[in-house]
Amino acid sequence: MEGGRRIRVAVVFGGRGPEHAISCLGGGNVLRVIDRDRYEVIPIGITTEGTWLQVADDPAKLAITGGELPTVASVAKPDAHVVPWAYQGDSAVVASAPGHIPHVLGDVDLVLPVLHGPYGEDGTIQGLLELAGVPYVGAGVLASAVSMDKEYMKLIFQARGLPVGPHVVVRDRDWPAPPLPGQGQPQVAARIEALGWPLFVKPARGGSSLGTSKASDPDQLAQAIALAREFDPKVLVEAAIEAREIEVAVLEGQGGAPPDTSLPGELRLAGGEEFYDFEAKYLDQASGMLIPAAIPAADTEQIRAMAAAAFDAVSAEGLARVDFFYTPDGQILVNEINTFPGMSPTSYFQKMWEATGLSFPEVIDRLLQTALARRPGLR
Numbered sequence: 568m569e570g571g572r573r574i575r576v577a578v579v580f581g582g583r584g585p586e587h588a589i590s591c592l593g594g595g596n597v598l599r600v601i602d603r604d605r606y607e608v609i610p611i612g613i614t615t616e617g618t619w620l621q622v623a624d625d626p627a628k629l630a631i632t633g634g635e636l637p638t639v640a641s642v643a644k645p646d647a648h649v650v651p652w653a654y655q656g657d658s659a660v661v662a663s664a665p666g667h668i669p670h671v672l673g674d675v676d677l678v679l680p681v682l683h684g685p686y687g688e689d690g691t692i693q694g695l696l697e698l699a700g701v702p703y704v705g706a707g708v709l710a711s712a713v714s715m716d717k718e719y720m721k722l723i724f725q726a727r728g729l730p731v732g733p734h735v736v737v738r739d740r741d742w743p744a745p746p747l748p749g750q751g752q753p754q755v756a757a758r759i760e761a762l763g764w765p766l767f768v769k770p771a772r773g774g775s776s777l778g779t780s781k782a783s784d785p786d787q788l789a790q791a792i793a794l795a796r797e798f799d800p801k802v803l804v805e806a807a808i809e810a811r812e813i814e815v816a817v818l819e820g821q822g823g824a825p826p827d828t829s830l831p832g833e834l835r836l837a838g839g840e841e842f843y844d845f846e847a848k849y850l851d852q853a854s855g856m857l858i859p860a861a862i863p864a865a866d867t868e869q870i871r872a873m874a875a876a877a878f879d880a881v882s883a884e885g886l887a888r889v890d891f892f893y894t895p896d897g898q899i900l901v902n903e904i905n906t907f908p909g910m911s912p913t914s915y916f917q918k919m920w921e922a923t924g925l926s927f928p929e930v931i932d933r934l935l936q937t938a939l940a941r942r943p944g945l946r
């Protein structure tokens with residue numbers, strides 16, 4: 568604490584991406600638990616248009632009410648624009664009223680970006696904060712970008728010996744594509760055919776299962792690719808893995824120690840959903856997680872070790888959640904890493920830590936302290 572004052576933390580949530588509402592739920596949940604004796608909190612919302620605003624410190628409004636998901640607009644203060652000023656100096660965040668020269672809001676010691684998906688979890692905000700010289704919680708530019716893009720995430724995991732499922736990347740120009748006999752790689756359609764049926768189709772830089780669907784025949788595949796493309800011009804087509812879904816929460820190790828991993832949790836679908844879709848994730852009260860997952864001790868250890876290895880493979884920092892497929896014959900595949908996992912009241916990141924002996928307020932405190940302790944400059 569500098570000069571006896573509290574550490575000033577900007578909690579940033581919302582954002583331009585499709586997970587705006589989920590980020591608001593997480594932001595509200597963080598505002599609820601953050602230690603006000605230690606931290607002076609400045610809540611900042613990014614609207615769906617990308618405007619930064621100072622918003623009301625009102626967790627109750629950042630919750631699901633009557634089936635309605637929250638937005639930054641619901642907590643916005645009039646004329647409270649914030650310019651995320653990008654220069655190397657003392658004050659990084661500047662508040663401006665319309666028609667006025669921006670005035671300095673005050674030093675922000677640290678930013679906690681509770682943001683998911685493109686323009687939040689993908690290295691863009693992280694780059695802005697690097698340029699502004701403000702410390703922030705979580706993964707840096709490279710780790711965020713690599714982890715957001717399921718094509719490159721899988722390449723890194725494979726290169727580090729972490730098994731991933733069979734998949735094909737479909738770019739704009741690949742689909743639909745005329746056959747080019749005898750040239751280079753087999754056409755995308757042939758490679759997809761080789762995956763067998765059914766298939767999972769998803770936006771490369773998606774999240775919250777938005778734009779993800781299962782396809783059991785060529786017509787459904789075309790529809791699924793069109794749906795995923797509404798979110799991202801780059802699409803992944805994957806062989807459907809028949810498996811239980813196991814997740815592990817990860818925190819950066821303290822004092823240079825290896826990453827700490829939580830007890831694994833196992834997803835439980837109860838609402839009749841075919842897979843872990845948006846409904847099951849946020850709206851279906853019956854879906855849940857069994858912690859610890861009911862799997863043999865040796866597999867638990869292996870999954871935790873793989874979660875730490877995945878964290879290190881992408882050079883993640885601060886926190887992550889690593890998600891696995893666990894097949895009936897005991898095979899373990901990495902599905903994905905999330906460098907800013909969901910933190911809504913129903914999210915499993917904090918539930919897995921709670922089950923492992925770390926409360927959510929303790930997790931938040933640790934994340935803030937880890938970020939403050941980081942040396943500035945290149946990582």
Ligand SMILES: Nc1ncnc2c1ncn2[C@@H]1O[C@H](COP(=O)(O)OP(=O)(O)O)[C@@H](O)[C@H]1O
Pocket residue numbers: 732767769773774775776777779805806807808809812842843844890902903
């Ligand atoms: N290859 C696959 N095989 C089986 N289920 C899958 C596959 N890919 C995705 N799913 C299902 O879809 C969900 C969301 O996919 P995921 O890749 O985790 O994307 P997101 O980033 O949106 O969470 C998974 O939790 C799982 O239920």
Ligand SMILES: [Mg+2]
Pocket residue numbers: 775776890903
């Ligand atoms: Mg997922």
